[in-house]
Amino acid sequence: MSQHHHCHARGCVRRVPPKLLMCPGHWRMVPTPLRAEIWRTYRPGQEVDKRPSAEYLAAARAAIDAVADLEAARDRRGRPASRLFAPSLFGDGDEGGGRADG
Numbered sequence: 001m002s003q004h005h006h007c008h009a010r011g012c013v014r015r016v017p018p019k020l021l022m023c024p025g026h027w028r029m030v031p032t033p034l035r036a037e038i039w040r041t042y043r044p045g046q047e048v049d050k051r052p053s054a055e056y057l058a059a060a061r062a063a064i065d066a067v068a069d070l071e072a073a074r075d076r077r078g079r080p081a082s083r084l085f086a087p088s089l090f091g092d093g094d095e096g097g098g099r100a101d102g
């Protein structure tokens with residue numbers, strides 16, 4: 001039986017130690033309260049006897065969903081830098097030098 005374990009984020013096949021839920025890149029995307037919940041419900045040895053608590057599984061599933069949502073939102077939005085400049089914010093037709101303060 002092969003014993004490798006991989007990141008639980010959807011579509012990620014990076015190998016991680018069995019006691020970690022995700023690779024470091026995905027783990028960083030998990031909201032802090034969920035990370036705390038996962039560590040709170042983690043029981044040392046659960047990855048050996050394969051009997052994590054229901055609480056741990058619920059927290060793990062929520063973390064996996066949160067990461068999937070973030071990745072989907074990022075894909076939908078494309079590169080964030082492309083939206084930094086929004087010409088409509090500056091109005092238009094105000095470029096002719098017609099200062100009103102004179």
Ligand SMILES: [Zn+2]
Nearest residue numbers: 007012023026
């Ligand atoms: Zn990953």
